[in-house]
Amino acid sequence: MKYVIGIDYGTESGRAVLVDLEGNEIADHVTPYPHGVIDEVLPESNVKLEPDWALQHPGDYIEVLATAVPAVLQKSGVNPADVIGIGIDFTACTMLPVDAFGEPLCFKPDLKHRPHSWVKLWKHHAAQDEANLINEIAAERGETFLPRYGGKISSEWMIAKVWQILNEAPDIYEKTDLFLEATDWVVFKMTGNIVRNSCTAGYKSIWHKQEGYPSKEFFRALDPRLENLTETKLRGDIVPLGTKAGELTNEMAAMMGLLSGTAVAVGNVDAHAAVPGVGVVEPGKLVMAMGTSICHMLLGTEEKRVEGMCGVVEDGIIPGYLGYEAGQSAVGDIFAWYVEQGVPAYVKEAAEKEGIGIHEWLEKRAAAYKPGETGLLALDWWNGNRSVLVDTDLTGLMVGYTLLTKPEEIYRALLEATAFGTRKIIDAFVESGVKVEELYACGGLPQKNKLLMQIYADVTNRPIKVAASKQTPAVGAAMFAAVAAGKENGGYESIAEAAKKMGKVRDEVFKPIRENVAIYEQLYQEYVKLHDYFGRGGNNVMKRLKSIKENVGLKESVNI
């Protein structure tokens, strides 16, 4: 028997699975990141961060390799010699500046108190000014790449983040030898090879299989100092998913408890790895990676223009297809916010008394309501809007409160708001000619909240299949590891073959309930009105409030 290991680097933790080549999970292990998401102060130096910042500690990623891999080996009792490959997937664009030896700049004693030397997590939203300018200039110049990204480049992505570093900490920019996606950096740590993967390059760094990066003229128009960015600090080979990046070095193999020489696949993105993870290798099946955020992944046969999509990349998910990505930048995070910041003490006490979590308590009570019965309607923009508006300056909203409104009603309205956000994305695909017939859900949320899944089925009026694994992206990453290992070593020829053999969904399907669908259709039309009014310039109150807040002096002097 041969095995592969996949590691999913999420927002809060790294999750490893050891699977056999039939996709059976033999062992898994979750390693929380010791430093978590760094969004208030830097470790050690305690330097305060500005609003909208979100950083990570690169050492935490290595900690996952050192902890989770030995743990799955030990739990499974599998002989390391039978592990033929390892693959990882990551949140993205999660990027970091490294020196000529590939060492993160934040590891340097003289730079560790500088926020810009750290890993910028995908949800670092402080490069919005740069993103706005990128969009303005690209639109003025009629850049052909813009429609491939739904008309807007996000502040979450590589170029905006790099430009923010250049603007706010030019010396850090100068000291950077390469800006790397964290997924490519971890692969480099495992193999000693710097190999960029086509998925993050395509979706997050405006790279195109035929056209490459945007032109020097475009970068010069942004800022003359960026003119040579792609051939200097973004240089390096960009290779397709499933390619073998190299083999585990002696040092890393010893640390991870594997054999040196074990095949390592090039890096991947979490949501993208989840697609083969649920066995999807054809168009019409929208895969939702549902966790703190949602990524919506879809395959197509033609390059269509879809409003606000995150991107369409040839071979970006499964070779041979156009891979579409859209997303919502907060979903579970909104529910977490409410549970942590919004529920009254009596809810916490009641949940504790019943011996269940607050989410579960709220879900149980919220499930007793019919659609429309709460009288509430919310916009799901607690962390901005990723698709279809692509605007991180938008904020949350709820209408319909009365003196009788209960916490479980608010919770239900928040679940519904995120479902409406997904419906808006599906509508955008369908209206642009990209078909969406059924939904596949993976990630933490489908395992945790059945009410949420039923609401999604009702709001979208489509059946939802749920991944068999709790760690679907990790299983997908393991499939790419099997491809990187190659058939000759017991792996697979292609990801399609691996997905066919290893991808699994549960028997349970969430089917739309006709009466609910009808009421949600009405509520969705109201959602669309609010969405367009607050999101398309009818009333820019959210932006005005944000700017008043900034001007009022929350911005204490920080050491960037």
Ligand SMILES: Nc1ncnc2c1ncn2[C@@H]1O[C@H](COP(=O)(O)OP(=O)(O)O)[C@@H](O)[C@H]1O
């Ligand atoms: N019972 C629940 N219902 C809804 N959301 C939940 C529940 N339990 C946890 N969550 C949310 O799930 C999110 C974590 O999702 P998960 O997929 O495990 O992680 P990640 O997004 O980091 O991959 C958190 O935002 C948390 O608030």
Ligand SMILES: O=C(CO)[C@H](O)[C@H](O)COP(=O)(O)O
């Ligand atoms: O933008 C992404 C993928 O393209 C991020 O990786 C994603 O939104 C973060 O995922 P999660 O909420 O599951 O940690």
